[in-house]
Amino acid sequence: MLKFVLRRILFSIPILIISSLLVFWGIRLAFDPTARYRQSRDAARVIAEKRKEFGLDRPILAQWWSWATKFVRGDWGVSYTTDDHVTSMVSRALGFTMQLIFWGMLISLVVAVFVGVYSAVRQYSFGDVLFTSLSYLGVAMPPFWFALLLIQFTSVWPKTHWDLDRPIFFFVGLHSSGQSGINMDYVRHLVLPVLTLSVQSIAVWSRFQRASMLDVLSADYIRTARAKGLPRRKVILKHGLRNALLPLVSQTAVDSAALFGGLVITEQIFSIPGMGRLFLAALQNGDVNVLLAWMLTGAVFVILFNLIADIVYGLLDPRIRVQ
Amino acid sequence: MADDPLLELTNLSVKFPTDDGIVHAVDNVSYSLAEGETLGIVGESGSGKSVTSLAILGLLPKRAQITGSVRFRGRELLTLSDKEMQPLRGKNIAMIFQDALTSLNPVFRVGDQIAESITAHRTLGKDQLSERVIDLLELVGIPNPKERANQYPHEFSGGMRQRAMIAMSIANEPDVLIADEPTTALDVTIQAQVLEVMDRVKDRTSSAIVLITHDLGVIAGVADRVLVMYAGRPVEIGTADEIFYKPRHPYAEGLLASLPRLDRRSGGERLHRIKGQPPSLVLLPPGCAFNPRCPHAKHNICDGPRPELVSIGRGEHKSACLRVNEIYADEMAVS
Amino acid sequence: MTLSDEETAPELIPIDKIEEIIEEMPEADEGDLELVAGAEPVARSQFRLVTRRFFRHKAAVISLFFLTVVLVMCFGASWVAPFPRNKIDLLAEIVGPGRDHLFGVDQLGRDYFTEILYAGQVSLKIGIAVGLISTVIGFAAGAIAGYFGGAIDNALMRFTDLFLLIPGLAILAVALKYFGYKDLTIILVLAGVAWMSVARVVRSQVLSLREKEFVEAARASGASSRRIILRHILPNMLGPIMVNATLGIAAAIIVEATLSFLGFGIQPPKSSWGKMLSDAEGQIGGKSAYLLYFPGLMLLIVVLCVNFIGDGLRDAFDPQAKH
Numbered sequence: 001m002l003k004f005v006l007r008r009i010l011f012s013i014p015i016l017i018i019s020s021l022l023v024f025w026g027i028r029l030a031f032d033p034t035a036r037y038r039q040s041r042d043a044a045r046v047i048a049e050k051r052k053e054f055g056l057d058r059p060i061l062a063q064w065w066s067w068a069t070k071f072v073r074g075d076w077g078v079s080y081t082t083d084d085h086v087t088s089m090v091s092r093a094l095g096f097t098m099q100l101i102f103w104g105m106l107i108s109l110v111v112a113v114f115v116g117v118y119s120a121v122r123q124y125s126f127g128d129v130l131f132t133s134l135s136y137l138g139v140a141m142p143p144f145w146f147a148l149l150l151i152q153f154t155s156v157w158p159k160t161h162w163d164l165d166r167p168i169f170f171f172v173g174l175h176s177s178g179q180s181g182i183n184m185d186y187v188r189h190l191v192l193p194v195l196t197l198s199v200q201s202i203a204v205w206s207r208f209q210r211a212s213m214l215d216v217l218s219a220d221y222i223r224t225a226r227a228k229g230l231p232r233r234k235v236i237l238k239h240g241l242r243n244a245l246l247p248l249v250s251q252t253a254v255d256s257a258a259l260f261g262g263l264v265i266t267e268q269i270f271s272i273p274g275m276g277r278l279f280l281a282a283l284q285n286g287d288v289n290v291l292l293a294w295m296l297t298g299a300v301f302v303i304l305f306n307l308i309a310d311i312v313y314g315l316l317d318p319r320i321r322v323q
Numbered sequence: 324m325a326d327d328p329l330l331e332l333t334n335l336s337v338k339f340p341t342d343d344g345i346v347h348a349v350d351n352v353s354y355s356l357a358e359g360e361t362l363g364i365v366g367e368s369g370s371g372k373s374v375t376s377l378a379i380l381g382l383l384p385k386r387a388q389i390t391g392s393v394r395f396r397g398r399e400l401l402t403l404s405d406k407e408m409q410p411l412r413g414k415n416i417a418m419i420f421q422d423a424l425t426s427l428n429p430v431f432r433v434g435d436q437i438a439e440s441i442t443a444h445r446t447l448g449k450d451q452l453s454e455r456v457i458d459l460l461e462l463v464g465i466p467n468p469k470e471r472a473n474q475y476p477h478e479f480s481g482g483m484r485q486r487a488m489i490a491m492s493i494a495n496e497p498d499v500l501i502a503d504e505p506t507t508a509l510d511v512t513i514q515a516q517v518l519e520v521m522d523r524v525k526d527r528t529s530s531a532i533v534l535i536t537h538d539l540g541v542i543a544g545v546a547d548r549v550l551v552m553y554a555g556r557p558v559e560i561g562t563a564d565e566i567f568y569k570p571r572h573p574y575a576e577g578l579l580a581s582l583p584r585l586d587r588r589s590g591g592e593r594l595h596r597i598k599g600q601p602p603s604l605v606l607l608p609p610g611c612a613f614n615p616r617c618p619h620a621k622h623n624i625c626d627g628p629r630p631e632l633v634s635i636g637r638g639e640h641k642s643a644c645l646r647v648n649e650i651y652a653d654e655m656a657v658s
Numbered sequence: 659m660t661l662s663d664e665e666t667a668p669e670l671i672p673i674d675k676i677e678e679i680i681e682e683m684p685e686a687d688e689g690d691l692e693l694v695a696g697a698e699p700v701a702r703s704q705f706r707l708v709t710r711r712f713f714r715h716k717a718a719v720i721s722l723f724f725l726t727v728v729l730v731m732c733f734g735a736s737w738v739a740p741f742p743r744n745k746i747d748l749l750a751e752i753v754g755p756g757r758d759h760l761f762g763v764d765q766l767g768r769d770y771f772t773e774i775l776y777a778g779q780v781s782l783k784i785g786i787a788v789g790l791i792s793t794v795i796g797f798a799a800g801a802i803a804g805y806f807g808g809a810i811d812n813a814l815m816r817f818t819d820l821f822l823l824i825p826g827l828a829i830l831a832v833a834l835k836y837f838g839y840k841d842l843t844i845i846l847v848l849a850g851v852a853w854m855s856v857a858r859v860v861r862s863q864v865l866s867l868r869e870k871e872f873v874e875a876a877r878a879s880g881a882s883s884r885r886i887i888l889r890h891i892l893p894n895m896l897g898p899i900m901v902n903a904t905l906g907i908a909a910a911i912i913v914e915a916t917l918s919f920l921g922f923g924i925q926p927p928k929s930s931w932g933k934m935l936s937d938a939e940g941q942i943g944g945k946s947a948y949l950l951y952f953p954g955l956m957l958l959i960v961v962l963c964v965n966f967i968g969d970g971l972r973d974a975f976d977p978q979a980k981h
Binding site: 015016018019022023026027029030031136137139140141142143144145148149151152156157159160257260261264265268279280283284291295298299302 | 816823824828829836908935939942943954957962
């Protein structure tokens with residue numbers, strides 16, 4: 001098992017190196033980090049100074065190399081825009097993003113599995129048709145528009161029309177000022193962003209789970225289980241579900257990248273200072289240090305994610321277990 | 324009631340509505356099974372043999388339209404709800420399926436799956452339970468039963484998997500054991516081993532067995548009585564001896580003749596085969612289903628009324644051939 | 659069939675009836691045509707078979723109709739639109755949907771319906787172009803890599819691996835900033851990122867197709883690689899290609915909308931539905947909230963229609979597939 005994990009990580013390293021070089025090069029080409037100094041007094045001199053400070057005169061490979069050597073030693077540099085230490089920027093942002101991902105994945109998986117299994121067992125019932133229609137809508141709906149509609153209809157409109165003190169659901173950040181911890185205030189902040197994050201995942205995964213469950217329910221071993229005299233519920237939940245979850249586990253690993261994409265929109269609209277927001281701000285300013293740190297952190301997470309998915313899969317399916 | 328046969332099917336028919344029309348999977352099948360008896364059901368694929376058995380256990384999909392009667396010790400099964408059937412399944416009537424690789428759940432250990440057969444119907448202590456499982460594995464001839472019980476189906480060989488399935492089905496010493504093509508997915512050498520296991524099982528549990536297969540060779544020496552099916556219909560039923568040595572239906576004859584025999588001279592003789600293809604179960608020809616392929620088919624007789632099983636001679640030997648008396652006149656005159 | 663003395667000859671079925679019978683059989687394919695008709699398989703019949711099956715799919719047909727209407731109205735905006743494009747009137751009364759203005763009036767006094775139609779041209783043009791281009795390139799690359807394997811396959815996999823870790827948004831933002839925001843650039847850049855996932859999926863499919871018996875048979879009879887790909891593998895993939903194209907178009911439309919919404923896509927003075935939503939974001943809870951509804955609605959409708967058409971195509975080409 002350990003060897004498996006190590007091998008995985010080892011193989012990813014060259015890719016990480018090359019990707020970071022490509023991104024570094026691309027951003028250097030497209031963005032000028034001294035741009036914000038153009039408006040200052042004595043711009044020419046300031047810019048020349050900054051250029052020297054940022055090492056912009058050297059060849060790109062050299063610039064990248066100095067960045068890389070510092071990076072692996074833990075010195076992630078300083079942001080061009082905020083002069084903040086990149087490490088603290090990233091870890092702060094990570095905190096927020098982790099919360100979103102955690103709740104988002106949890107809710108998505110639970111709902112998707114439930115809906116999928118229900119739809120498969122009660123195929124063609126009213127519930128199944130309803131869920132299927134909703135899935136079609138969920139997949140076709142642009143997530144950012146969904147977020148805007150949510151804010152409009154569940155938060156702003158009720159507040160103005162019912163003359164409320166504060167909106168039912170909050171849409172800025174994860175806590176009201178002065179609040180912290182897991183409480184009602186937190187939940188009211190979480191609802192809309194988590195919904196936005198999960199709407200597409202639920203739509204796709206529930207259909208997937210439905211198909212997977214239908215496949216499993218027509219398998220021979222289900223027939224055997226029934227022939228043994230087991231009650232229906234046990235047959236479906238014990239014999240069916242475990243097998244039906246396997247494809248979903250693989251699929252979530254594949255879709256994890258899309259989930260990160262959805263994060264950017266969600267954090268932007270709901271003003272949550274997570275990795276997505278960090279990324280957008282850095283991108284707009286060509287803040288190379290932040291962008292690279294962000295990218296590599298993200299890459300590590302994607303790799304981690306895939307690893308976890310593989311391990312879970314092995315736990316569920318004895319045929320795949322690493323001997 | 325003591326006089327009731329163990330299992331009795333009367334005029335069992337199963338229809339499936341499909342996009343292309345109604346499929347008559349099983350058409351008017353009747354037979355009875357006595358305690359400890361082995362009945363072999365023979366026929367090509369699509370002859371309705373498996374569907375008949377699934378109907379007995381109530382395992383057909385909801386869209387199946389089932390008519391007729393299936394009585395187990397006098398109790399009507401077709402009207403029972405799924406919940407009412409559960410105590411019977413795996414306990415009084417058990418089934419062995421064809422492909423053990425797909426019929427066993429790949430994510431659970433073999434021992435656990437066998438244990439599940441038992442705990443579905445009664446509670447046993449953990450030790451007692453594992454003892455029983457190991458006993459069963461031993462009975463079906465699986466070496467190292469203790470280790471094997473903790474393994475997964477994909478770690479077993481094909482023959483061993485089938486034996487494990489057998490172990491699972493006899494766990495509660497059922498009165499009726501239905502074996503649906505238990506040897507079809509196996510190599511010939513393994514086939515013999517599995518049949519031998521079934522023999523042993525029969526001795527141990529004195530269950531009545533319904534052995535379904537398309538291979539006459541498997542039936543020989545194992546079955547007491549034989550039912551021959553074609554296109555969902557019964558065409559001949561009798562004792563094993565009667566069917567093998569005195570077949571009274573052209574289809575049964577054809578099946579027997581197409582068995583490759585080691586005891587006949589081969590000199591230039593080609594393998595006999597029954598010409599043509601089995602009919603579509605949606606578009607059956609009028610009259611006898613075998614008519615288009617029958618070497619003895621006669622216009623106006625064989626394409627007229629539907630043949631039913633009719634007694635020939637004494638005893639229980641029945642044939643559904645409309646021309647049985649003419650075709651087998653010589654043989655019948657002798658007997 | 660051995661026919662005995664007095665029997666009837668089997669009824670002969672006329673040739674045109676055979677075609678009809680085959681068309682009724684849902685599983686009929688090229689092979690069946692050969693068996694029954696005893697002549698060269700008629701390609702025309704297969705086309706008719708597929709179109710027949712497509713038109714059985716009600717949702718797909720309705721979607722095709724709606725989509726056509728939208729396409730005609732948007733691209734024919736110069737004839738259809740009630741007002742000239744971009745007619746800013748700062749003194750106009752800002753009203754909601756009504757008789758004079760179907761979709762209301764926006765913040766600059768323009769007729770919203772007109773703006774939607776013209777913006778639709780951009781959104782649809784980009785979406786369709788990206789979908790088609792990425793599908794074609796993806797399939798070509800994937801097929802070649804999958805069929806020839808070896809170094810070519812390796813190269814493709816490593817190359818796409820690289821871009822799996824680099825977030826698409828980053829690539830898009832950088833490339834657009836560097837190359838400019840012209841429509842063509844956007845199309846090429848979006849397609850340049852999208853083809854990779856298509857290629858990966860196609861590659862694995864071709865890998866498995868390659869091992870199938872009919873390819874072995876073709877190879878054994880001396881067919882050249884090019885011939886095998888063109889005449890054996892590609893026709894089997896025609897269905898998936900078309901389905902993939904529709905999914906690609908749907909995804910591209912949403913990606914462009916998202917990018918434009920975030921400010922990284924279409925820049926003013928040009929407009930697309932995503933950009934219109936970005937402009938309308940401030941209208942949440944205000945009197946002009948209707949400005950939010952219509953662009954999003956158009957996106958939803960178009961994507962929904964495209965998805966249904968994709969479903970219909972999938973059914974038409976492979977009715978056995980579970981979905």
